[in-house]
Amino acid sequence: MAAAGLAYAKAGHAPKNAVTQVAGAIALAATQTAHAVLAARGEWVTNDKGLVARAGLQEVDTLVRNLPDGPAALTRAVTDAETLLARAVRAVTAG
Structure with a gap:
């Protein structure tokens, strides 16, 4: 779900400079991840x-x-x- 949401944001929202939708997609993907x-x-x-912090994804805030x-x-x-x-998913599935 996270990957699909980001792909949609990249293809649909970013080209239209829809900052709020991109921010929302990133936030939702971070929560799902x-x-x-x-x-x-x-x-x-x-x-x-x-x-998000508990999962080690604080960089998303920045x-x-x-x-x-x-x-x-x-x-x-x-x-x-x-x-x-x-990277976060790989880290948890590799170890």
């Missing part, structure tokens, strides 16, 4: 407070906080989010 990371670790999640303006820059930001989230 955080749930996956914690599930893979066998950690029970009872609420979403601190979920990414969203510093979202640039412009289609090409937003596309790069989505690519950066994809890379960051994929």
